[in-house]
Amino acid sequence: xxxxxxxxxxxxxxxxxxxxxxxxxxxxxxxxxxxxxxxxxxxxxxxxxxxxxxxxxxxxxxxxxxxxxxxxxxxxxxxxxxxxxxxxxxxxxxxxxxxxxxxxxxxxxxxxxxxxxxxxxxxxxxxxxxxxxxxxxxxxxxxxxxxxxxxxxxxxxxxxxxxxxxxxxxxxxxxxxxxxxxxxxxxxxxxxxxxxxxxxxxxxxxxxxxxxxxxxxxxxxxxxxxxxxxxxxxxxxxxxxxxxxxxxxxxxxxxxxxxxxxxxxxxxxxxxxxxxxxxxxxxxxxxxxxxxxxxxxxxxxxxxxxxxxxxxxxxxxxxxxxxxxxxxxxxxxxxxxxxxxxxxxxxxxxxxxxxxxxxxxxxxxxxxxxxxxxxxxxxxxxxxxxxxxxxxxxxxxxxxxxxxxxxxxxxxxxxxxxxxxxxxxxxxxxxxxxxxxxxxxxxxxxxxxxxxxxxxxxxxxxxxxxxxxxxxxxxxxxxxxxxxxxxxxxxxxxxxxxxxxxxxxxxxxxxxxxxxxxxxxxxxxxxxxxxxxxxxxxxxxxxxxxxxxxxxxxxxxxx
Numbered sequence: 001x002x003x004x005x006x007x008x009x010x011x012x013x014x015x016x017x018x019x020x021x022x023x024x025x026x027x028x029x030x031x032x033x034x035x036x037x038x039x040x041x042x043x044x045x046x047x048x049x050x051x052x053x054x055x056x057x058x059x060x061x062x063x064x065x066x067x068x069x070x071x072x073x074x075x076x077x078x079x080x081x082x083x084x085x086x087x088x089x090x091x092x093x094x095x096x097x098x099x100x101x102x103x104x105x106x107x108x109x110x111x112x113x114x115x116x117x118x119x120x121x122x123x124x125x126x127x128x129x130x131x132x133x134x135x136x137x138x139x140x141x142x143x144x145x146x147x148x149x150x151x152x153x154x155x156x157x158x159x160x161x162x163x164x165x166x167x168x169x170x171x172x173x174x175x176x177x178x179x180x181x182x183x184x185x186x187x188x189x190x191x192x193x194x195x196x197x198x199x200x201x202x203x204x205x206x207x208x209x210x211x212x213x214x215x216x217x218x219x220x221x222x223x224x225x226x227x228x229x230x231x232x233x234x235x236x237x238x239x240x241x242x243x244x245x246x247x248x249x250x251x252x253x254x255x256x257x258x259x260x261x262x263x264x265x266x267x268x269x270x271x272x273x274x275x276x277x278x279x280x281x282x283x284x285x286x287x288x289x290x291x292x293x294x295x296x297x298x299x300x301x302x303x304x305x306x307x308x309x310x311x312x313x314x315x316x317x318x319x320x321x322x323x324x325x326x327x328x329x330x331x332x333x334x335x336x337x338x339x340x341x342x343x344x345x346x347x348x349x350x351x352x353x354x355x356x357x358x359x360x361x362x363x364x365x366x367x368x369x370x371x372x373x374x375x376x377x378x379x380x381x382x383x384x385x386x387x388x389x390x391x392x393x394x395x396x397x398x399x400x401x402x403x404x405x406x407x408x409x410x411x412x413x414x415x416x417x418x419x420x421x422x423x424x425x426x427x428x429x430x431x432x433x434x435x436x437x438x439x440x441x442x443x444x445x446x447x448x449x450x451x452x453x454x455x456x457x458x459x460x461x462x463x464x465x466x467x468x469x470x471x472x473x474x475x476x477x478x479x480x481x482x483x484x485x486x487x488x489x490x491x492x493x494x495x496x497x498x499x500x501x502x503x504x505x506x507x508x509x510x511x512x513x514x515x516x517x518x519x520x521x522x523x524x525x526x527x528x529x530x531x532x533x534x535x536x537x538x539x540x541x542x543x544x545x546x547x548x549x550x551x552x553x554x555x556x557x558x559x
Contacts, residue, residue: 035251038258039290045265046297056268060086067101077105077114084121089234089269092129092305096122116142117151124158127165135162149193156190157200199225199235206242218246237263241274254281261294270305272298289451343431464528472503475511482514483507485559489552494544505529509537510556518553 045052063086067079080102087095099122106114123138139159147155160183167179187204194201202225209218222243229235237260244256260274276298282291441450476482486507487495498504503511505527512523520534527534538553545552 035255035258038255038262042258042262042265043290043293045262046293049265049268049297052266052268056086056090060090067098073105073108077102077109077111080105088125089271090305091270092125096125099125112143112146113148113151116144116147117154120147120151120154120158124154124161127158127162130165132162132166153190153193156186156193160186160190197228199238203238203242206246210246215246215248219243222246231263234263234267234269237261237267237269237274254278257281270301272301275301289448468508468527469502471511472508473501475503475515476501479511479514479559482511482559486510486556489546489555490541491544491546494541506537506541509534510541510553513553513556514559516557 060083063079063082067076067083070076070079080098083098084095084102087098099118103115103118103122106112106118119138119142123135126132126138127135135158139155139162142155144152144155163179163182163186167176167183170176170179191201191204196202196205202221206218206221209215209221222239222245225239226236226243229239240256240260240263244253244260247253247256257274257278261272261278264272264274275294279291279294279298282288282294438450441447441453483496483498483503487497490496496504496506498507508527509523512526517523517526520531520538524531524534542549542552547555
């Protein structure tokens, strides 16, 4: 199907290609440009396509002015024929019009060979866009005896193309066989009248080798073809396409098809067949964004070229790609909505956690009062029980220690709770701003940009960095000497010296342990590392301890 899809465009471009001059033999393109780089260049070429088309239209306008200014029939014929050449892969109706103008000039000059050649080319142009009856009528009106070698070549090429198309689209087996027999007959006649270096011959030679599964020989022929033409020529896109047809490697297939599409776009070709096939491949590869852009560009080009055949071919592919693209957009929108819901739930959980912490603070205050009362009672008992003074003093010191630890714990919690509430407020504001941005873009139907934003992890990474910066700031505020005291527990070569007012991952792990979070899974969850990574960090620093490695974490908790 893909061969059939592109045959119209390729034969159309080849219809008036004169035998190529011999160029020095060269290897096929083995450029440093990768398939990805080619797609990037193709994106850029599509973006610059309006300028390319305007430049091409200026060239057409200059030729049209020469045509309008021409006074002699011969000059009028040449300019009209030049306009046909410019329009044949750009705008079908205009190509047929100026070919008709060229034919009328040839009739006025009495050049029957030129008239016949124009009729043959009109037949080819009509068969390319599906006007088969008109094509056969033009061919029937040609007197072969009056054709020169170029006209005879185009006559056989047009006959071969018309019957090949009829054979392909016919659903009646006897007629299909008859059409293909006629195609073969005219193909043999064509090959007897053309140079075997011409594009028309090379195309059918490669197709024949491919049909016999002689891909290696087909690649050699296509490589020789590519090696003797300029990458800036229109024929280069056709040669690259046939190199794609003779490829069996997936990388080669995509590379040469992308080369062909890039050449078409760069030459302002509106019958975008290679790009259509590339869009299908990208859709199958899951690159929905590019696939959608390419198929939309192909559709716009086809509307300019104005051929119903290509519209019939593009429509089902466009529907599939557009459906897949819309599914992807809807999926990402659903994910975004789900994320907003989850963040909202998280905010509620945070509020519940704040309430729980407040209750715990009240319990700690009650415990502090009870300890103070116990301390007063113990002091009184110390005066009454002189014999137990030492024991009670020790107990009093111990209780004071506990009270001090509770006071410090309360101070730490109050500091983190304050910062936590501030962050919650900030996150709620950010969430609301994000909601407004999503709502605005969905309202403006900026789905492509919204899709790109939802794919990015930049927001997550930025928020994580801000979270760690806040944690470091609060912790160093509460424990300003922690880094120095922590390094004192380590051997010199294992000591950690972070930037000012920041903690490294190693110190951040033990900072959490200092705050009472000892479970590696909880630490891993907070720092977004695997549990094994946290375990390795802890083990490495414990092995570098000055004293007993088993007592290292206990010493850290006492800093």
